[in-house]
Amino acid sequence: MTKGSILLVDDDRLVLESMADWLREKGYALDTANSFAAARAAIARKRYDLALLDIRLGDGDGYELLAEVRKRNADTTVIFITGYAAIDTAVEAIRAGAFDVLTKPLIDEELEMAIERALAQRGIAEENKSLKAQLDLRFGLENVIGHDHRMLKIYDMIDAVADTRATVLITGESGTGKSMIARAVHRRSSRRDKPFVEVACGALPENLLESELFGHVAGSFTGSTGDKQGKFLLADGGTVFLDEIGTASPALQVKLLRVLQEFEFEAVGGNKTHRVDARVILATNEDLSKLVREGRFRQDLYYRVNVINVELPPLRERISDIPLLARHFLDEVCREAGRLSRGFSESATVALQRYDWPGNVRELENVVERAVLLGKSDIVELEDLPRGVIAAGPASFEPVAGRTLKEALTGPERRIILEVLESNGWNRFATAETLGINRTTLYKKMKRLGLDESRRPIKAE
Secondary structure (H helix, E strand, O other): OOOEEEEEEOOOHHHHHHHHHHHHOOEEEEEEOOHHHHHHHHHHHOOOOOEEEEOOEOOOOHHHHHHHHHHOOOOOOEEEEEEEOOHHHHHHHHHOOOEEEOOOOOOHHHHHHHHHHHHHHHHHHHHHHHHHHHHHHOOOOOOOOOOOOHHHHHHHHHHHHHHOOOOOEEEOOOOOOHHHHHHHHHHHHOOOOOEEEEEHHHOOHHHHHHHHHHHHHOOOOOOOOEEEOHHHHHOOOOOEEEEOHHOOOOOOOOHHHHHHHOOOEEEEEOEEEEOOOOOEEEEEEEOOHHHOOOOHHHHHHHHHHEEEEEEOOOOHOOOHHHHHHHHHHHHHHHHHHHOOOOOOOOOHHHHHHHOOOOOOHHHHHHHHHHHHHHOOOOOOOOOHHHHHOOOOOOOOOOOOOOOOOHHHHHHHHHHHHHHHHHHHHOOOHHHHHOOOOOHHHHHHHHHHHHOOOOHOHHOOO
């Protein structure tokens, strides 16, 4: 079994042959090259774990070979060999990306130790990269919580398109988590190690947004004293996320269309054309098709951005997900604030599920944080919630017309449990988990509310 693959490059034939024999005896898979041209051909033909490069070659330079190695296979470790020992040489080599610099004549033990260290570090780097990739694939959706059937379809869509270059348009009301979905697409793609650059288009004045996206050259407008690199160049190789794209001006829409079609642009005030390899994800809470009909959004750009449309449902349509999200935010707040909480009372949970949530997930997060920080017990009670949440819905939570709180809650409670049962195919274990209660409590509630197996749809049998 070989210890690793090595390319040895030296234009001194005797040194090359003696080192090659010794390295092969040590169990390394070795290729040799006695010139710059031969080394370059070997690098183009094969991937190596390690390259031992003489800095000075008759027909070229070791630094040029290092650049070639980095271009072909960035994971290959490079050790320079030189007959001219100098501190400046070593510093320059390390800055250029070499792992180590060895001086001729080489001592066997020194060479072997340097090779072992280089390969060991490479192994650790590969292991870390593999673990990070596994974590990214597993946890790319860690902040996107939900078991609702519409969310499950969205998860499947993310997996299907994440590793493509297709433009993704994320639509939905404000606060539904469009930024989280964009990040999940990025983290589950092969671009995960490259930049994710987010731009809130609606937060910038029109005259600054183009400069923010594409950069500008000095003197292109008042106050531009130097060149600026835009977000598209910063996202090269990665992903650029354009939020609130519906606010883009007509002029900017033209430039965006060109970037999406040809992946090239010029900076503001410049004439140099830049090409980028950036995945583009866009988001809006507006109806772009309506904006097209009104003449406020280019039709050709709409068709170009609407390749893959991920439509996020509002929170009020994901009632069964509310307890899961609330518990997630509760755990986060408790961890950050050093608080302890056992969860939500039954009446608080029902109130959260009956509220309309105009601010969607973002509003729920704020409500939970407020309840934890202002609450006086380790259970979030109904009175810990904002007045609007308590009073939500057609029926009040307070006793009315002689009814007790329990009686007032019976109707909403039955509707919520029935909806969650149906969304989980009448799986009572999954339903109890979704509602945040134990199975015994669920069984008792089902019996009290008349929700027995006879209510289960025939198709689910």
